[in-house]
Amino acid sequence: MRPFLDYLHSSVTPGEYGSYLWAVIYILIIFAVASVAVMLMTWLERKILAHMQVRLGPMRVGPHGLLQPIADALKLLTKEDILPDEADKVVFWFAPVWVMMIAFLNYVVLPFGRTHAVTDMNIGILFVLGVSSLSVLGVIMAGWSSNSHYPLMGALRSSAQMVSYEVAMGLAIVSAVLMTSLNSTGTGTLSMIGIVEAQKAAGRWYIFSMFPLGLIAFLIFAIAMIAETNRAPFDLPEAESELVAGFHTEYSGFRWSLFFLAEYAAMIGISSVAVTLWLGGYLRPFPNLLSGHSWDLAFSLFPGLIFAGMALMCLIGAARMPKIPQMKVQTIGLWLFGGVIALIAVVLFLPGVRERVQDIFWFAAKVAAFMYLYIWYRGTFPRYRFDQLMKLGWKVLLPVSLAVLILTALVGIRQDLSTVLMGVLR
Amino acid sequence: MSVAPLLRKIFLVDLIKGLSVTFRSQHPDELITEQYPLERPWIAERYRGQPRMAVNPDTGESLCNGCGACALACPEKLITVTSDRDPVTKKKYMTSYTYDVSRCMFCGLCQESCPTDCIELSQDYEMALYSREGMTLDRVRLEKGPEPTEYAR
Numbered sequence: 001m002r003p004f005l006d007y008l009h010s011s012v013t014p015g016e017y018g019s020y021l022w023a024v025i026y027i028l029i030i031f032a033v034a035s036v037a038v039m040l041m042t043w044l045e046r047k048i049l050a051h052m053q054v055r056l057g058p059m060r061v062g063p064h065g066l067l068q069p070i071a072d073a074l075k076l077l078t079k080e081d082i083l084p085d086e087a088d089k090v091v092f093w094f095a096p097v098w099v100m101m102i103a104f105l106n107y108v109v110l111p112f113g114r115t116h117a118v119t120d121m122n123i124g125i126l127f128v129l130g131v132s133s134l135s136v137l138g139v140i141m142a143g144w145s146s147n148s149h150y151p152l153m154g155a156l157r158s159s160a161q162m163v164s165y166e167v168a169m170g171l172a173i174v175s176a177v178l179m180t181s182l183n184s185t186g187t188g189t190l191s192m193i194g195i196v197e198a199q200k201a202a203g204r205w206y207i208f209s210m211f212p213l214g215l216i217a218f219l220i221f222a223i224a225m226i227a228e229t230n231r232a233p234f235d236l237p238e239a240e241s242e243l244v245a246g247f248h249t250e251y252s253g254f255r256w257s258l259f260f261l262a263e264y265a266a267m268i269g270i271s272s273v274a275v276t277l278w279l280g281g282y283l284r285p286f287p288n289l290l291s292g293h294s295w296d297l298a299f300s301l302f303p304g305l306i307f308a309g310m311a312l313m314c315l316i317g318a319a320r321m322p323k324i325p326q327m328k329v330q331t332i333g334l335w336l337f338g339g340v341i342a343l344i345a346v347v348l349f350l351p352g353v354r355e356r357v358q359d360i361f362w363f364a365a366k367v368a369a370f371m372y373l374y375i376w377y378r379g380t381f382p383r384y385r386f387d388q389l390m391k392l393g394w395k396v397l398l399p400v401s402l403a404v405l406i407l408t409a410l411v412g413i414r415q416d417l418s419t420v421l422m423g424v425l426r
Numbered sequence: 427m428s429v430a431p432l433l434r435k436i437f438l439v440d441l442i443k444g445l446s447v448t449f450r451s452q453h454p455d456e457l458i459t460e461q462y463p464l465e466r467p468w469i470a471e472r473y474r475g476q477p478r479m480a481v482n483p484d485t486g487e488s489l490c491n492g493c494g495a496c497a498l499a500c501p502e503k504l505i506t507v508t509s510d511r512d513p514v515t516k517k518k519y520m521t522s523y524t525y526d527v528s529r530c531m532f533c534g535l536c537q538e539s540c541p542t543d544c545i546e547l548s549q550d551y552e553m554a555l556y557s558r559e560g561m562t563l564d565r566v567r568l569e570k571g572p573e574p575t576e577y578a579r
């Protein structure tokens with residue numbers, strides 16, 4: 001029991017501490033939070049997309065449709081689970097499980113904070129790349145086992161797309177990893193926490209280092225990750241207007257919701273990778289400009305202030321609810337919700353919690369910005385045609401990412417290069 | 427390719443323009459959705475909807491004098507008026523009045539033919555029913571007038 005509780009005073013991840021129990025607890029927490037985040041994300045997506053299309057979106061279940069995800073989940077779970085007659089039963093059953101497993105496997109190495117990761121693998125980013133390229137297998141399994149035209153077409157498109165964008169994505173990641181090696185010792189790291197710590201040591205996020213190389217690599221990754229997660233405008237595998245629903249056309253009910261959960265979990269996962277590599281992961285903004293003790297304090301108070309503001313909004317909203325019998329339950333619910341958020345805000349102001357939790361807050365805030373971007377793209381851009389997609393992948397992103405990689409390497413070794421050149425000239 | 431279009435392409439100017447349009451349209455003032463049962467649309471004065479019969483507000487008597495002009499005017503023969511003559515005053519009065527709205531085309535000829543401005547087409551439009559049964563409106567229903575449904579969330 002003692003070593004179990006002693007972990008709380010340590011400053012390492014459960015993996016480094018060697019505690020399986022804490023690792024399991026972390027996994028459960030991450031799974032629960034990711035699932036809730038996915039539910040919230042579905043609501044946000046419907047709401048934001050609706051507002052971009054000058055509609056209201058869900059309004060009926062709960063205040064502003066906040067409870068809509070729960071209603072959706074209930075509907076999906078109680079739906080009939082259809083298994084097509086001609087389908088390959090085992091593969092059909094296994095495909096959604098596989099996709100979901102792979103989507104959540106990434107979370108093992110994601111650092112939500114210096115101590116808040118399941119484990120700090122020394123090949124973290126390589127693990128992420130390997131795992132995320134496996135998800136295409138699940139998509140192909142789903143498309144093939146359905147024994148139907150549309151899923152097969154969707155699976156074919158998906159495999160071509162994911163495979164071709166993986167290359168550009170990998171090269172962009174390599175150029176970020178290369179930046180970690182540009183220090184005094186000259187050794188880089190593949191560990192996710194190591195990459196963030198390298199950004200901390202460098203005093204800047206990698207998106208700003210070696211301007212504009214870091215920015216270009218980040219943009220390539222940002223484009224490739226949308227294609228990788230099959231989201232608009234690269235949602236060809238599930239193009240609604242062409243292929244019904246793509247590879248999961250034949251799936252219904254719970255299996256379909258697994259695909260859905262996997263898609264959103266993969267979105268959050270890959271955004272976390274982008275945040276870790278280029279946007280400083282769990283570091284607070286402006287690590288070099290606004291440094292110093294007072295700025296640290298100001299930034300650590302930020303999460304609590306945000307939550308306090310949200311609680312205030314809830315309580316004001318509850319006080320301003322129309323006083324009619326039909327609204328009574330909703331008003332009470334809003335009071336309770338505001339109260340819970342206020343409680344969280346108070347907890348976040350405690351010095352001990354503040355220090356340990358603020359990195360999770362910054363990480364979540366950056367990932368949330370990426371989630372908004374995903375929805376924003378979907379609300380704006382029309383779908384690419386398949387040849388345009390391939391052209392963009394192979395003829396634009398791949399050469400540019402190669403060039404960025406080479407330039408990063410050249411700029412990185414410019415000191416040694418110039419001495420060598422001087423030696424040759426002499 | 428000249429330089430300007432190439433630069434536009436490289437810096438994704440068109441895409442950013444599109445993004446700014448969708449971002450701006452999120453403003454709540456732009457919403458055009460009407461929460462129908464909660465907020466009702468504005469109906470024009472001359473809209474012709476569910477028929478109603480006017481009563482004298484002071485006495486509560488029907489304005490209808492049983493002349494049957496509306497029944498004659500109706501191109502679909504939807505109105506049935508029966509009348510009787512008062513033995514004392516020798517005046518005609520209406521005994522029963524039915525209006526079949528199931529085939530009504532809301533032409534408003536009954537309204538125009540009425541000498542006492544009794545029958546009129548009101549602005550109510552919530553007339554959908556599950557069967558034709560309730561579509562023949564009797565005098566009581568017509569005098570009560572439209573009863574807009576109150577919806578609760």
